[in-house]
Amino acid sequence: MTEDMTGAPREPGSQWYDNEAGPLVRPYAMTGGRTKPGPTGVRFDLIALVTLDPAAPDVDDDLALGPEHRALIGLCRTETQSVAELAAGADLPVGVVRVLLGDLLELGRVTVSRPVPPAQLPDERILREVIEGLRAL
DSSP states (O other), X not given: OEEOTTSOEEOTTOOSSOTTTOSOOOHHHHTTTOOSOTTTTOOXXXXXXXXXXXXXXXXXXXXXXXXXHHHHHHHHHHSOEEHHHHHHHHTOOHHHHHHHHHHHXXXXXXXXXXXXXXXXXXXHHHHHHHHHHHHHO
């Protein structure tokens, strides 16, 4: 009898993962052990919008991009998406997506528009006055 990764006995021929899990790749392997997005120190909010840069070169020409980078580019190709949507669409942890997006931003593949801070949004009172003014027309 053999042992699994925890040292528990395992039947010969049995697998240590279930068939639905697929291959297991640790997040640090996808990011090369990095936990912060690039040397620029960019912080990606969950609601930051990521768009594929139309001036970016073709993905197939860049050998430095891994499969996860390519998956994110593929998701951005169809429409602008938030960091949270990209993480869900690529089935990757948000921390990994942030690091990979930092790579893509530095390579000029994507652009990121940050959400407007609440302090810069118009006051609710002003919006109500505008609505009332429009109704009066």
